[in-house]
Amino acid sequence: MDKVVACQTCGLVQGVDDVPEGCVAKCARCNFQIFHRRISSRSRTLAYSIAAAILYFPSNFYPLVTAFYQGQHTQTTIFQGIRSLWHDGQYFISGLVFCTSIFTPALKIIGLIFITLTLDWNGGKKARTWIYKIIRIIDPWNMLEVFLLAIGVGVIEMGQVATIHPGRGVFSFAAVVVLTLLATLSFDSRLLWDSPAERKHYQ
Amino acid sequence: MSEKSHALPKAKIARSYLTWFIWLIPVAAVGLCVFFVVRDVIFKGPTITIYFQSADGLEQENSPIKYRGANIGQIHGMKLTPDKQFVAVTAKLDYTAREFARQGTEFWMVQPEVKVGSIKGLRTIVSGNYITLEPGHGPPTNEFVALAEAPVEPVKAVEFTLLMDDLGSLQKQTAIFYRGVQVGEVLDFRLSDDSKHVLVHARIREEYAPLLRVNSKFWNAGGINFHFGLLSGAEISAESAQTVVSGGIAFATPPDYGDAATNGAVFQLNDKEDDEWKKWNPAIPLHGVPEAQKEKSSLPQVNSK
Numbered sequence: 001m002d003k004v005v006a007c008q009t010c011g012l013v014q015g016v017d018d019v020p021e022g023c024v025a026k027c028a029r030c031n032f033q034i035f036h037r038r039i040s041s042r043s044r045t046l047a048y049s050i051a052a053a054i055l056y057f058p059s060n061f062y063p064l065v066t067a068f069y070q071g072q073h074t075q076t077t078i079f080q081g082i083r084s085l086w087h088d089g090q091y092f093i094s095g096l097v098f099c100t101s102i103f104t105p106a107l108k109i110i111g112l113i114f115i116t117l118t119l120d121w122n123g124g125k126k127a128r129t130w131i132y133k134i135i136r137i138i139d140p141w142n143m144l145e146v147f148l149l150a151i152g153v154g155v156i157e158m159g160q161v162a163t164i165h166p167g168r169g170v171f172s173f174a175a176v177v178v179l180t181l182l183a184t185l186s187f188d189s190r191l192l193w194d195s196p197a198e199r200k201h202y203q
Numbered sequence: 204m205s206e207k208s209h210a211l212p213k214a215k216i217a218r219s220y221l222t223w224f225i226w227l228i229p230v231a232a233v234g235l236c237v238f239f240v241v242r243d244v245i246f247k248g249p250t251i252t253i254y255f256q257s258a259d260g261l262e263q264e265n266s267p268i269k270y271r272g273a274n275i276g277q278i279h280g281m282k283l284t285p286d287k288q289f290v291a292v293t294a295k296l297d298y299t300a301r302e303f304a305r306q307g308t309e310f311w312m313v314q315p316e317v318k319v320g321s322i323k324g325l326r327t328i329v330s331g332n333y334i335t336l337e338p339g340h341g342p343p344t345n346e347f348v349a350l351a352e353a354p355v356e357p358v359k360a361v362e363f364t365l366l367m368d369d370l371g372s373l374q375k376q377t378a379i380f381y382r383g384v385q386v387g388e389v390l391d392f393r394l395s396d397d398s399k400h401v402l403v404h405a406r407i408r409e410e411y412a413p414l415l416r417v418n419s420k421f422w423n424a425g426g427i428n429f430h431f432g433l434l435s436g437a438e439i440s441a442e443s444a445q446t447v448v449s450g451g452i453a454f455a456t457p458p459d460y461g462d463a464a465t466n467g468a469v470f471q472l473n474d475k476e477d478d479e480w481k482k483w484n485p486a487i488p489l490h491g492v493p494e495a496q497k498e499k500s501s502l503p504q505v506n507s508k
């Protein structure tokens with residue numbers, strides 16, 4: 001079936017033939033990809049979410065920062081940081097850090113993997129749409145931790161008294177944040193409501 | 204097919220590999236995890252136990268082990284041994300320092316030390332105590348008994364004994380001077396078996412060994428000497444600025460010098476310098492120390508004091 005589509009990049013109206021599986025249509029003028037819906041939304045979301053799930057473990061298990069303070073050498077994992085904040089009586093910040101760095105990433109990853117794997121189910125479409133909605137709501141809060149860290153490192157690196165080096169955990173953590181973000185962005189919520197034939201075409 | 208679409212340009216159809224490339228991301232994540240685990244499991248330094256008489260000043264999960272100033276490990280825990288005689292300090296060495304876990308390696312604690320004779324480890328006042336080591340070359344082991352204090356650097360030297368009545372301000376590592384130049388140091392001291400003397404075990408470094416003759420005279424050059432004379436008034440003398448603080452031993456060799464002293468020689472340590480000894484000025488050829496060796500062996504020793 002022949003369709004007439006306008007290129008999203010340069011606006012050229014052109015005819016697009018049926019696109020076979022594993023292929024994409026490219027604009028006759030600007031050579032950018034022409035798509036009606038996000039391309040391979042399902043597998044991209046799944047791939048990003050699985051990668052995030054894998055890196056979730058090192059990001060929590062390994063020290064986020066290695067600090068040399070007055071000759072002492074301390075390594076802090078996210079969880080140790082939360083615990084010491086709690087013991088210092090900083091219940092609000094401790095709770096905030098726990099939510100943004102341990103709880104919500106886990107929620108997002110599990111939620112995304114769940115809805116991408118259960119797309120073919122018939123029932124509970126509304127519930128699954130709600131899961132996606134919640135994921136979109138908590139999304140921006142995930143970035144908070146990275147900002148906190150950036151500020152903290154910037155402040156402490158100033159003096160010679162203490163030096164802070166990023167630990168293994170921080171790279172994994174940043175990767176988890178980026179990957180969950182990409183996963184949410186590449187998920188097309190229309191997939192939830194597509195008919196099986198449409199879904200086969202668009203996923 | 205309408206006529207309209209015939210006039211329109213046709214979009215190109217190309218194969219897309221993105222769907223396959225996207226799965227490289229989880230694969231890379233797995234790879235990263237494997238890399239971390241491999242680093243931890245294979246490139247894992249040994250865990251060692253060091254027994255200290257007292258671990259006062261060391262902090263659990265904090266105090267480092269340093270070698271030549273570089274961190275090579277960290278203390279993990281410490282607990283009292285069942286017989287309550289030692290503190291077992293467990294520490295993890297870095298992978299690069301794994302070769303230090305050998306028999307013969309000596310560990311000791313570096314702590315601020317301000318006593319007459321030496322001011323050492325001042326940095327540790329701020330940074331906290333740490334453990335350092337002198338590598339050994341025996342078979343691998345994971346258990347060590349810490350030294351009570353820093354060992355005296357082993358150098359080729361002539362070792363001898365000084366007899367004295369009272370130790371005075373002398374200590375381990377008190378310097379021995381010849382014409383104001385440090386040529387050796389005190390290694391150790393103890394009471395003689397009949398408890399009438401103090402036996403001071405000392406050494407003269409190999410390159411200065413020819414200065415020490417069987418008829419050399421030793422005297423205590425420590426502190427400040429006050430001489431009161433009717434005509435000269437008060438006279439204050441000291442061997443050197445260092446001896447004022449740290450005490451010291453000096454010696455002189457007469458012009459008609461005898462045989463070179465060998466290991467185990469015994470000398471009397473006099474309380475004061477004899478005026479006659481000051482005039483002794485023999486020409487004694489020193490060992491020809493090769494220039495390269497001098498730089499390697501003698502200069503760092505001076506610096507490390």
Ligand SMILES: [Zn+2]
Nearest residue numbers: 007010027030
């Ligand atoms: Zn275009």
